[in-house]
Amino acid sequence: MxxxxxxxxxxxxxxxxxxxxxxxxxxxxxxxxxxxxxxxxxxxxxxxxxxxxxxxxxxxxxxxxxxxxxxxxxxxxxxxxxxxxxxxxxxxxxxxxxxxxxxxxxxxxxxxxxxxxxxxxxxxxxxxxxxxxxxxxxxxxxxxxxxxxxxxxxxxxxxxxxxxxxxxxxxxxxxxxxxxxxxxxxxxxxxxxxxxxxxxxxxxxxxxxxxxxxxxxxxxxxxxxxxxxxxxxxxxxxxxxxxxHRDRLADDHRRATHLAERISGIPGLEASAHTNMVWVTAPEGRAADYADAFAAHGVRCIPFDRETIRIVLHLEITDSDTEDAITRITKAAAQV
Incomplete structure (x- = not known):
């Protein structure tokens, strides 16, 4: 997870x-x-x-x-x-x-x-x-x-x-x-x-x-x-x-940018990165559905409101983990 x-x-x-x-x-x-x-x-x-x-x-x-x-x-x-x-x-x-x-x-x-x-x-x-x-x-x-x-x-x-x-x-x-x-x-x-x-x-x-x-x-x-x-x-x-741990925060920001770019390529989703956070816009009223699907595929995140999901990068997440998250989110989104 x-x-x-x-x-x-x-x-x-x-x-x-x-x-x-x-x-x-x-x-x-x-x-x-x-x-x-x-x-x-x-x-x-x-x-x-x-x-x-x-x-x-x-x-x-x-x-x-x-x-x-x-x-x-x-x-x-x-x-x-x-x-x-x-x-x-x-x-x-x-x-x-x-x-x-x-x-x-x-x-x-x-x-x-x-x-x-x-x-x-x-x-x-x-x-x-x-x-x-x-x-x-x-x-x-x-x-x-x-x-x-x-x-x-x-x-x-x-x-x-x-x-x-x-x-x-x-x-x-x-x-x-x-x-x-x-x-x-x-x-x-x-x-x-x-x-x-x-x-x-x-x-x-x-x-x-x-x-x-x-x-x-x-x-x-x-x-x-x-x-x-x-x-x-x-x-x-x-x-x-x-x-x-202060200098390494740049790695979180870089990974957030990469993750947002890849999520934006998924049909129905748009994403933007701000420092270590990725904000995903889901179809109207379906943020919770997408967040549940992501969790079912092994990526936990928070539905911030009815249209927005928040994803946060941190020091336990590596480049490999980021690629894994992209794969899991892509599969999950296709099933919503």
Missing amino acids: LDLRSDTVTRPTPQMRQAMAEAEVGDDVFGEDPTVLRLEQETAALLGKEAALYVASGHMANQVALNVAVGSGEEVWAHQGAHVLTDEQGATAFLARALPRAYDADEGYPPQDLLERWAEGIDDVHRARPALVCLENTFSGRVIPLAEQRRVASFAHAHGMRLHLDGARLWNAAVELGVPPAEVAAESDTVSVCFSKGLGAPVGSAVAADAETINRARRVRKLLGGGMRQAGIIAAGALHALRE
């Missing part, structure tokens, strides 16, 4: 397991775990920030960042498909106590005219105060151009708002753009990154920002029950992934 549902399904490599088994540990709640400290320091340096905080998940990373940026009842602006709105069980409203304001845009980021409209009457005492703009890079695998990030960040800062970048797959964006990760994170006040998606660690994400913000974030992590003791065991897996 080829599992292409997500890049979170990977298992630790033997080298990663060894690093975890040999990890030097301490009590991280007391700030005494040396492996966690190294992970946080290296993550902050890569992202061009003063400090970073290791947390259990991307969900927690985003909610920690929102909690330090937004007061009760203040607005958070985000794409209607953003992870902070659609995949965190309403935590932006429940935990961060924020008022989400969602926009729609094919590109994944807000156009200038929308920002200007939403900022009208920003000081009106009748409305919630806008406090934060959230961007996501990559967004459904699509890379947001850095010029657009800078534009949105500049607008946010000019209007007294902060910018949070959900960079769960920021590492993919940096590889695709051919720039250092710090350049992708440069305009953000807070940025979250994931170690368990493209990088293949078993657990963990991080929030990075200036030192004062991370001091506050550490208290929010504890408030959310996220204090961990001898966390160096899992942090070692993340640290190994950070050091060893």
Whole structure:
């Protein structure tokens, strides 16, 4: 079975397991775990920030960042498909106590005219105060151009708002753009990154920002029950992934492009690749039928909506596996 549902399904490599088994540990709640400290320091340096905080998940990373940026009842602006709105069980409203304001845009980021409209009457005492703009890079695998990030960040800062970048797959964006990760994170006040998606660690994400913000974030992590003791065991897996698995993301992108090209040659299907994701368009309303057929032929993927299937390449998938997937998908599609 080829599992292409997500890049979170990977298992630790033997080298990663060894690093975890040999990890030097301490009590991280007391700030005494040396492996966690190294992970946080290296993550902050890569992202061009003063400090970073290791947390259990991307969900927690985003909610920690929102909690330090937004007061009760203040607005958070985000794409209607953003992870902070659609995949965190309403935590932006429940935990961060924020008022989400969602926009729609094919590109994944807000156009200038929308920002200007939403900022009208920003000081009106009748409305919630806008406090934060959230961007996501990559967004459904699509890379947001850095010029657009800078534009949105500049607008946010000019209007007294902060910018949070959900960079769960920021590492993919940096590889695709051919720039250092710090350049992708440069305009953000807070940025979250994931170690368990493209990088293949078993657990963990991080929030990075200036030192004062991370001091506050550490208290929010504890408030959310996220204090961990001898966390160096899992942090070692993340640290190994950070050091060893970033450059190889280009292989996932290359394989995704090849897979999309071959799927587009199958009658009835169209596909496009964005970084390590392939988006397959099926005949109207039949995405689930095709996904079930693919699974029956040994390729697991996710029907994203009624017409779209998501396929994700990751570090366990080789060139040979990619060719195998093409063969299996071709046979499956012929039987739908």
